[in-house]
Amino acid sequence: MATLNIKGINKRIKQMREELGMTQQNFADLLGVSRGFVGDIELGRSPPSFNFIMSLITSTNYSADWILKGEENASKAVNKEPIAEWVVEWLENADEKNRIWLEIQMKRCFPEFEQWEKLKHQKNAGFRQIP
Numbered sequence: 641m642a643t644l645n646i647k648g649i650n651k652r653i654k655q656m657r658e659e660l661g662m663t664q665q666n667f668a669d670l671l672g673v674s675r676g677f678v679g680d681i682e683l684g685r686s687p688p689s690f691n692f693i694m695s696l697i698t699s700t701n702y703s704a705d706w707i708l709k710g711e712e713n714a715s716k717a718v719n720k721e722p723i724a725e726w727v728v729e730w731l732e733n734a735d736e737k738n739r740i741w742l743e744i745q746m747k748r749c750f751p752e753f754e755q756w757e758k759l760k761h762q763k764n765a766g767f768r769q770i771p
């Protein structure tokens with residue numbers, strides 16, 4: 641079983657932020673933490689928490705394997721398109737009970753989902769108004 645190298649994780653977190661072209665403040669805002677916390681992690685003063693790591697995985701296109709292990713053969717980027725396609729397909733084709741369940745879960749996990757859902761309804765409403 642491989643052990644995690646916290647210092648390596650810290651370096652990869654800083655690398656991620658820089659590759660994303662974000663300041664520490666922008667990165668902190670994205671992840672819902674303070675700028676000081678991001679700075680402490682990057683400098684190796686504080687280990688990243690589980691919640692912080694989970695926020696990184698869900699908020700960026702970086703794979704958990706690369707963030708946690710830094711393995712050379714692990715891809716940094718994760719293609720989220722198939723997941724998004726699956727969610728949209730489920731929302732469109734599931735029975736009412738399963739669709740409602742998925743919507744509730746998505747809203748709990750991803751605040752952006754509610755914004756996406758509102759935009760989708762606005763666009764659909766716009767199409768219906770065409771004479």
